[in-house]
Amino acid sequence: DTATSSSSVSVESKTKLLCSIYLQLKSQEKADFLRHLVMNYGVNHSSVQKCARSFLSSQEQGESSRIKAEENLRSSLTPYYIGLFGHIGRLEGGVKFLVDLRKDVLYLLSMLEPNKSIAPNIKALNKTLRDLLSLWFSAGFMRLQRVTWDSSCDMLQKISEYEAVHPVRSWGDLKLRVGPYRRCYVFTHSSMPKEPIVVLHTALTTEISTSIQSIVNHAHLQLEEKLFQPLSKDVVEDPKNIHAAVFYSISSTQKGLQGIELGTQLIKQAVKDVLAEFPRISLFSTLSPVPGFRDWLLLELSKDERGALLSSFFLTDEEYTSLKDHLCKNNAVSVREQILEMLKSNQWLQDANLSELLKVPFMRLCAQYLYREKRRGYALNSVAHFHLRNGACIWRLNWLADKSPRGLTSSCGIMVNYRYFLEATEINSQRYIEKQHVEASEQFLHLLGLSHHKSSL
Amino acid sequence: DTATSSSSVSVESKTKLLCSIYLQLKSQEKADFLRHLVMNYGVNHSSVQKCARSFLSSQEQGESSRIKAEENLRSSLTPYYIGLFGHIGRLEGGVKFLVDLRKDVLYLLSMLEPNKSIAPNIKALNKTLRDLLSLWFSAGFMRLQRVTWDSSCDMLQKISEYEAVHPVRSWGDLKLRVGPYRRCYVFTHSSMPKEPIVVLHTALTTEISTSIQSIVNHAHLQLEEKLFQPLSKDVVEDPKNIHAAVFYSISSTQKGLQGIELGTQLIKQAVKDVLAEFPRISLFSTLSPVPGFRDWLLLELSKDERGALLSSFFLTDEEYTSLKDHLCKNNAVSVREQILEMLKSNQWLQDANLSELLKVPFMRLCAQYLYREKRRGYALNSVAHFHLRNGACIWRLNWLADKSPRGLTSSCGIMVNYRYFLEATEINSQRYIEKQHVEASEQFLHLLGLSHHKSSL
Amino acid sequence: DTATSSSSVSVESKTKLLCSIYLQLKSQEKADFLRHLVMNYGVNHSSVQKCARSFLSSQEQGESSRIKAEENLRSSLTPYYIGLFGHIGRLEGGVKFLVDLRKDVLYLLSMLEPNKSIAPNIKALNKTLRDLLSLWFSAGFMRLQRVTWDSSCDMLQKISEYEAVHPVRSWGDLKLRVGPYRRCYVFTHSSMPKEPIVVLHTALTTEISTSIQSIVNHAHLQLEEKLFQPLSKDVVEDPKNIHAAVFYSISSTQKGLQGIELGTQLIKQAVKDVLAEFPRISLFSTLSPVPGFRDWLLLELSKDERGALLSSFFLTDEEYTSLKDHLCKNNAVSVREQILEMLKSNQWLQDANLSELLKVPFMRLCAQYLYREKRRGYALNSVAHFHLRNGACIWRLNWLADKSPRGLTSSCGIMVNYRYFLEATEINSQRYIEKQHVEASEQFLHLLGLSHHKSSL
């Protein structure tokens, strides 16, 4: 093995060549390359068989033989392409290449018909890449940076382009998001220092925010659109006004790092950094969307077996009556149909009375969705799952917290605060992971009619 | 697996605790811990057996089952402790912890009697750690830095302490080694930025140096010992005097990274950096010791079958006669005994005539040692092996090139220039690795009586 | 004087207080403050009289007495407020305060009726401040920085806001101006490191540019207005295409530094920096506006004594005839009136034939304006004066080089290349300063009918 490890000079130039060729391939050619890779440079099945048999027959021959046989078996199970990935990782820019390669693999997987015979091989390739990247993208290699208006334009442009939760509308908007009363944190990686891998936007506020508009002030932005007029004088932060840190957006930017969790670490380090500056802050919370709530509601409504009427799952009798009074005066269409229609068009918000009537049932249904809908025992909603796993609790639902079209379409305008009680996160996290226990506040449980006795679901 | 990957909050604090406990263990306790680790958190043999049998019986059941069975088998072969190492690597300072852990493992291995039943398990642990560290310590993660007198004292102190080849004698000496006409390069790693992982000392000279004294000027140093007198005015480099870059010392500092080759990359990047500054430099060479030459010579001499006389392997008849005339005038002891004696005491250097008589045979023998002594087909001498593998050629032996006690004891004062012809390194490297071809200059082959026909060993 | 220099502790806090009060004054209050300052803390005239008399009577009493008397006289002539400025300069941010204070003084001067009795005192204050600032803003304290897309957003926003010559239209435009084939240099000062004091925009081109549109591509910009679409992939510079460095915009940003020349130094350092990167570049030139040319032309036309006709100063007989043919077919208004009208409205550009007819006379008139119009013996045009003083020569006029409204209004679209022949700048500069000699190229002199004999005006 001295020899193999050492042919580095010529291997390096060959590897570089391969990478530069791959980068110029078209989408379909890339797929062909990946297929070729898994079929010809994966695991040699017959060699594995041979080694497995050897191993089984070595059992009687003492520890040393057994370990040797295990070693051989392990070797035979290692796909050839892992050696190639090792060489690529050693190149400058190689790690980024592998991140992007995995993006291509994931895309190929999503395009493959599942019964294709090659699917398991591509899945194995995906797993190999994920395991490798997960070793490289561990917290020890990540660097926390605070991004401000003094950061590079290049970094700020990327921050802006990657912001998916609440899109940035102009450079004036962007300046506000990294300015006073805001903390924008990123993780960068030593192998691609100019790339923000995860981005966390934080607002420093007097209390836990109930609406995204209070943080991302759209009215204000219009003034800023005239980019090249001098922007207003910098506001100076007054520490006396800062009692809460509200995480209002967290984004992972690299599709190729799917499944490699870095957000948790970023939140932890952000909390540390905020505490170092403001030791007395005690309120840590998110202001999060509830993606999927409206779709879930539409689906549930459409499959309700009681037809035109609505089961008590959706509305109490009283609520039903009030809504019917309001909606059906001059209208033959059923309450259910009308709700379905208005949900689809987001028009219920225009009618203030209607909106008021919907508040209680929608908030209750959203609480149901977050608290009772499960996948493998854990919260179905991925945002809820992420924060519960980190040890947060579901603390409060906020009505009309995001009135943007995006907010209405994803969650009927409802947003949720996941609150981090620092001294409880470790135990919360453990109870959630081990026992699927969902920690929630009294006020939230109250929405579910569970307030006086602590949840024991 | 969602759940396992996510219990990060509590796992992190437990991992930290484990590490801090380990660091406080005494040497013997560490050994006990490592034994415990491999015996209880290694591979579960019976589980491997089960999986191996499953795998063999899955062969008929189609690709998908087979890949699944392979996956299970691979899992069963993964030692439990690798998970722990992953968690440690995620901690701040965790990578450094694992580097030091491997140092402990290597030390334990060196202390173990080889027939100990636990030895194979420790070896497996060592291999696991090496593979893991080799992923982290690849060139993509290393950062080239030039060290100068403007670098931190901390870095310079480490450079000085790690310099094993030609020990640094004072801060004045150190200042010269990072000053004008010198380039000191280090690789640092993003997870331990204050630690020089590999150190390369380079001298910029008018021609390829023939002696280490011309680079590390001991006479000059005495003046510098008065540390706190103002050091002499900085010499200013004159590019007109710079035609060669001579690598005169390269050291790896982390025992725990044994077997993970980074020196080659460092030399490559150093060459690039030198060329960027001095585009016309064409002479790249080392000035290297020949560790082991004297020991080899002593051994060969002592086992020479011709007893008191010396075979022609060592001396030609003419050389023998001259030496005998010189040595045995008043002395009954045989030439061989006297040579042995003087080699051991390094006293031959005191006698200028004798030294002159020894020059031709010692240079020839040293050439033999470098060119013909092999291990698994490659050069026995590790320094030669390193540079040949990188694509250098053996260019010149230099007589009395290192007259220090250390130089005499390791190689009778001989040093060698391995020269890097940039346009030929790739092909040289390949021919050495694939065909064990040793590239050497005419003048070197001449020492072996091979000059007119190119080597074809 | 030990005592005065040392009361630093309390003086500092008083000075700070004064500055913070001043900053909150309104415009009129600032003017009152400045009036109060010069009247009460300027020079004590009667004390000067006393010292002057002492001095005159000391002439007989030997060198020592004379020097003492001179010293006293000098002291009496030093306004009290200079001590205050010294204290302010010692504060953090104090230098910037004084720069802004001078801006206020200049504004006050521009508002004062010149016969106001206080005017000389304010002028003296202005001079004192200028002399002081000129000591602080000398090249030794300035730091050259190249601004790129990796510079801070804060810096780039300022670059954009300060760009007066060719206004920046969007962040996409800005990105191009600091991107490939561009070099944007700034001087910053150690006392205000975030402020670009002078900004120089440079284009790296294949030849000396003839039009600003080829550098600041307005067509291209429209595409970039969609700010948050990913900007196009970075173009990579190809050194083979780079033969010229064209300085197309230089701006001083601090009004308070009026009269303190830093642009010359910035150009010199920019040339050095470009040469370090591209040693073979030999073409250094500006692409400069000719501010004031159109106004001068309008004025000259309107005062031409020949009334409706035009003297040969403006048009040759042939030119006049051609223009008359073109313009007056169906028009009773005189050529002169029509030209005046079209110059005012910039409409001549719409008529391609007309524009063609105007080219020769306008180019000649512009050359006259640059070459013959003087102020105190030096070029009247301030841009020409700046570059001639630096040792450049007037190299080429470019027709329709800036077709923007701004370009038409200031110089009928004409731009000029001032070329820097590096080996000749020193002698050119000296000849211009000492003998008012204007260095110009053959092709430029040709416009004036002076081509075959070198200028000796």
Next chain:
Amino acid sequence: DTATSSSSVSVESKTKLLCSIYLQLKSQEKADFLRHLVMNYGVNHSSVQKCARSFLSSQEQGESSRIKAEENLRSSLTPYYIGLFGHIGRLEGGVKFLVDLRKDVLYLLSMLEPNKSIAPNIKALNKTLRDLLSLWFSAGFMRLQRVTWDSSCDMLQKISEYEAVHPVRSWGDLKLRVGPYRRCYVFTHSSMPKEPIVVLHTALTTEISTSIQSIVNHAHLQLEEKLFQPLSKDVVEDPKNIHAAVFYSISSTQKGLQGIELGTQLIKQAVKDVLAEFPRISLFSTLSPVPGFRDWLLLELSKDERGALLSSFFLTDEEYTSLKDHLCKNNAVSVREQILEMLKSNQWLQDANLSELLKVPFMRLCAQYLYREKRRGYALNSVAHFHLRNGACIWRLNWLADKSPRGLTSSCGIMVNYRYFLEATEINSQRYIEKQHVEASEQFLHLLGLSHHKSSL
């Protein structure tokens, strides 16, 4: 003046030439150059006379003429060489050149016989340079840096070489002085960023130190002399042990900046920096030498009019008797002679009993020296004057606080704590500067027999 200010291109190269020539002159040639400079490029006396007469005759002609005449007079009083200094200051490295030039001027002054006719001219040159440098070396241009073992070797070598108060003995010693429980601060200047202009050594201790040995531990140092053995593991600071910040050494490094006070600012900024890190520290004090105390004592003793006996100024009757008993048992020499002798040889320290007998009188005499000896009304001792002017009080004398030969020779081993009560420094400073009031503690006044009534000298 447009022309003069603008001949920058050729002026710059001439100025550079002049500087480089001056730097190569020998000491005597430099003196000749300076003489030539003041005689030929100083003030033109006859021109001053002319202007002074004009000025006096302008008095009747209104403000504007008067100011113009003043302006001319001021101009005529400005030495020509000040223009040269301005040009030099604009060069890179020019400010450092002027600092060194002033060093030469000061040296020349110290060598001149005071009655030399040229002396006043050289003094005027010195004053001009000092005023100019004082504008450049004001706090706004200074940058506070903390120096640690992570600072550059270059900086640390300079710190070590410039340390005059308690000389650094080895790199091990140096490492301790910038290590844990120490803060070493420097001021650097933007025009010479690698040069520490003022250096302040601070120890963080549990209480205000009574002896320099507890800070600069000479015993410890011997261990460190073996430079290249790994230095001991870094001690980690425990904030619980840190209650006091003791400034034990402050040095100005540039002779050419004599009389330009920067130490006060450095102490102020150091206090701020320490407070930012340890907000609860309340004890700020120096541990300072009393240079000149022994010389003063020797002088006073030798001129005491009572001859062999000693006046009560030196010893009380009781003290005299005890000392006589101790010293003169077997000795004919008078007490006075013996004390004089022992003071000169520093041998009194060897005799523990004697040392005990001397403690009370020496401490009292030292207090007298510090408190009552004056120069122009202020403390004669320059260290005392410096700290009193900064607003410190004389807090405590420490017996045998510096037993090194240097300490005995300068102050009989006594050191003094000047304590900074932060809330009182401003008022103390003012009272000292304006009324020469010396603030001192009860315990110090007690030494003078003044303890119960606050000083009103």
